[in-house]
Amino acid sequence: MFRDVTKVYSGRVTALDHVSFEIPRGATAALLGPNGAGKSTAIDTMLGLRKPTSGDVRVLGMTPAAAVAAGKIGGMVQTGGLPDGAKVSELIALFRQLYHGRRSQADLLRLAGLTDIADRRVEQLSGGQTQRVRFALALAGRPDLLFLDEPTAALDVEARRGFWQSVQTIADQGTTVLFATHYLDEADANASRIIVVSHGRIMADGTPSQIKAYTSVRTVRFSTPAPDTSALLRLPGVNDVVASGDAVTIRSGDADATLPALYALGRPVRGLEVGGGGLEEALIALTSDTSDGGTTAGAGQATAAANSSELTRVG
Amino acid sequence: MIAFLRFEIVRTLRNVRFLIMLIAFPVLLYLIYAKQHGTTQGLTVATLLLVSMAVYSGMGSAMFASGPQLARERHNGWMRQLRISPIGTPGWFAAKLVQSVLMIIPGLAVLVALALTYGHVHLAAGRLGALVVIIVLGAIPFCAAGLVIGLMFDSQTAQVAQMITLLVLAFLGGIFISWSSLPSGMQTVGKLLPSYHLAQLGWNAAAGRPLGMSHVAVLAAWTVGLGAIAAWRWRQESTAA
Numbered sequence: 151m152f153r154d155v156t157k158v159y160s161g162r163v164t165a166l167d168h169v170s171f172e173i174p175r176g177a178t179a180a181l182l183g184p185n186g187a188g189k190s191t192a193i194d195t196m197l198g199l200r201k202p203t204s205g206d207v208r209v210l211g212m213t214p215a216a217a218v219a220a221g222k223i224g225g226m227v228q229t230g231g232l233p234d235g236a237k238v239s240e241l242i243a244l245f246r247q248l249y250h251g252r253r254s255q256a257d258l259l260r261l262a263g264l265t266d267i268a269d270r271r272v273e274q275l276s277g278g279q280t281q282r283v284r285f286a287l288a289l290a291g292r293p294d295l296l297f298l299d300e301p302t303a304a305l306d307v308e309a310r311r312g313f314w315q316s317v318q319t320i321a322d323q324g325t326t327v328l329f330a331t332h333y334l335d336e337a338d339a340n341a342s343r344i345i346v347v348s349h350g351r352i353m354a355d356g357t358p359s360q361i362k363a364y365t366s367v368r369t370v371r372f373s374t375p376a377p378d379t380s381a382l383l384r385l386p387g388v389n390d391v392v393a394s395g396d397a398v399t400i401r402s403g404d405a406d407a408t409l410p411a412l413y414a415l416g417r418p419v420r421g422l423e424v425g426g427g428g429l430e431e432a433l434i435a436l437t438s439d440t441s442d443g444g445t446t447a448g449a450g451q452a453t454a455a456a457n458s459s460e461l462t463r464v465g
Numbered sequence: 466m467i468a469f470l471r472f473e474i475v476r477t478l479r480n481v482r483f484l485i486m487l488i489a490f491p492v493l494l495y496l497i498y499a500k501q502h503g504t505t506q507g508l509t510v511a512t513l514l515l516v517s518m519a520v521y522s523g524m525g526s527a528m529f530a531s532g533p534q535l536a537r538e539r540h541n542g543w544m545r546q547l548r549i550s551p552i553g554t555p556g557w558f559a560a561k562l563v564q565s566v567l568m569i570i571p572g573l574a575v576l577v578a579l580a581l582t583y584g585h586v587h588l589a590a591g592r593l594g595a596l597v598v599i600i601v602l603g604a605i606p607f608c609a610a611g612l613v614i615g616l617m618f619d620s621q622t623a624q625v626a627q628m629i630t631l632l633v634l635a636f637l638g639g640i641f642i643s644w645s646s647l648p649s650g651m652q653t654v655g656k657l658l659p660s661y662h663l664a665q666l667g668w669n670a671a672a673g674r675p676l677g678m679s680h681v682a683v684l685a686a687w688t689v690g691l692g693a694i695a696a697w698r699w700r701q702e703s704t705a706a
Binding site: 197 | 468469477537703
């Protein structure tokens with residue numbers, strides 16, 4: 151059983167701020183968040199490359215160091231590199247031997263899409279090819295748990311498709327996979343669970359459909375004389391209303407329903423703008439719930455509780 | 466560990482330019498100076514110089530095999546990749562040590578061959594054998610020095626640090642110029658360096674004199690000291706917050 155992770159990180163920069171999560175064995179989970187959110191720190195910590203300032207990290211029921219020594223986890227770290235002078239096939243052969251040949255050479259070359267470039271020297275590889283070699287090294291031990299830190303960053307569209315197919319193959323064989331990405335689409339398509347991270351905190355943790363529901367939230371802005379916030383809050387789909395003078399900002403989970411109802415109120419609406427969803431929007435929405443309190447005109451407070459019924463929030 | 470060692474050797478051997486550069490300088494010096502006549506410390510110039518150049522080549526090869534390469538690979542992330550593999554620190558250190566020692570063999574072989582032909586050096590098989598063993602085992606403290614440099618410096622400065630260290634070891638250790646001709650302050654420093662003691666061991670072996678256990682002791686002390694520093698730096702880096 152894979153039991154994880156409470157870790158607190160401090161020092162001058164707090165990369166992870168009292169983060170806790172646990173991923174059941176066999177799952178494929180995504181850490182989703184913008185750059186600098188703490189995803190890489192989390193993965194490095196689980197691989198034993200960094201020690202948490204406080205808190206406890208367990209992978210497969212043991213310490214990261216023990217899991218690495220036992221060859222039970224594999225990882226593709228963002229800052230991983232390859233040594234000059236070696237051929238692709240030699241590198242893979244080396245890692246096979248380090249893991250006592252748990253997966254065949256041909257198997258690894260095929261899974262990582264390297265069969266055609268097995269004889270190439272490492273320094274002749276493109277960024278995408280290097281990334282695929284690192285993927286092969288991560289798989290060499292047939293790990294119980296696989297960490298992938300932004301694994302497709304240098305891959306083109308076709309290579310990405312092949313890559314995720316291979317990850318699916320590995321997952322079907324029983325490997326637990328945790329990957330970091332800053333693309334919602336990638337997390338949605340390949341994970342059964344998404345943990346949204348921002349500024350070292352977990353902002354949301356749920357299934358892809360739960361997370362996507364969050365990102366479908368639209369921001370509707372307009373101005374109207376003397377806005378009636380309680381009436382606006384009762385409109386269909388509305389989560390949150392903030393009024394400041396004539397200016398009104400509504401967050402709605404169903405803007406298509408909100409807008410006709412807004413006009414049906416019969417009050418003048420001017421300068422209407424509808425802002426899109428997307429991950430960044432969702433993150434802004436999630437963070438502003440805790441930090442915007444001071445400027446919200448009373449009505450907004452009811453919604454924080456409503457949101458968190460959908461999503462487990464920590465921090 | 467054996468797999469890792471083989472991997473390291475194969476890719477180093479592929480770097481032909483690097484190997485030639487390692488060997489070229491001591492070989493060239495030997496070609497220039499070995500024809501001089503005379504005897505010092507009971508050794509002909511050609512024999513004396515064989516020892517000097519073998520020590521120099523051994524130090525250089527052992528240090529270059531570990532130092533700058535390690536600095537580069539810490540920088541480019543290969544070390545991180547290895548750290549999350551089950552190779553383990555002792556296995557990695559052992560492999561690097563053996564690799565460094567093996568790296569000195571090509572240079573040593575070329576120098577010995579040159580000495581026996583071009584230099585007309587006549588050494589009894591026993592003395593020559595002792596010399597080879599001394600040079601090979603004597604590479605160990607310099608390998609440790611290379612590891613320390615590779616772990617202390619970044620990839621750009623490691624090369625320079627290595628070069629400076631090597632030259633200081635060669636000059637003050639009495640390898641490029643006779644130790645007794647150094648100013649007395651430098652003699653004092655030189656006598657503390659492992660290069661001085663390795664060269665003394667080499668000359669003693671070639672001349673058939675007793676080796677002198679104090680030289681062995683100093684080299685062992687350097688190995689332990691540098692090894693401890695390398696292990697400390699390694700741990701410090703792997704537990705970085």
